[in-house]
Amino acid sequence: GAVVSQHPSWVICKSGTSVKIECRSLDFQATTMFWYRQFPKQSLMLMATSNEGSKATYEQGVEKDKFLINHASLTLSTLTVTSAHPEDSSFYICSARDWVAGVQETQYFGPGTRLLVL
């Protein structure tokens, strides 16, 4: 089946620095990718929808200037956590669907990136 990869799998950074997370669809083209965040013992929360060639759509309460999303190609979306702080420490998961209109296609998820901000 389709595969979504993420890099890095984990990252530790100092407070105030920026961190970039890459998400790639490996064997399909994704005009849309989704970014989720998951805190310990909680469910996945949608952060934003990333659209190739246009601006991302952010969920309510997610700061677009803090979580920069770039969807430069049909197989790559990046999430940059700018000026990271300890409260941004979380498990970030990207996702995409090899979508065909009218078909209930599977949504594939990356393995996640664990971010720890010191």
Added chain:
Amino acid sequence: DAKTTQPNSMESNEEEPVHLPCNHSTISGTDYIHWYRQLPSQGPEYVIHGLTSNVNNRMASLAIAEDRKSSTLILHRATLRDAAVYYCILRDKNSGNTPLVFGKGTRLSVIA
């Protein structure tokens, strides 16, 4: 998408069948029932989905009630590797390429 209700946690013995329930009393006629699971420290993975008829695949079976107000994910022989959080999600067939919305799911523990 309509809401689902799942037990917070369940426990199973290894090599025994597991029945994971999901209630969705407000399901609409165009809602598909999807099941995903999330193993520890990993992204979610697809398990199975269905609309009205029961479905089987290599991972599990999905039994859907006749009135569609509930469904059950069946793992025929639980292994330690099946320990995960299982999410039951409804998704309208006309929702286009929109993201899945996750509830709290059921945390399945498998005992050796």
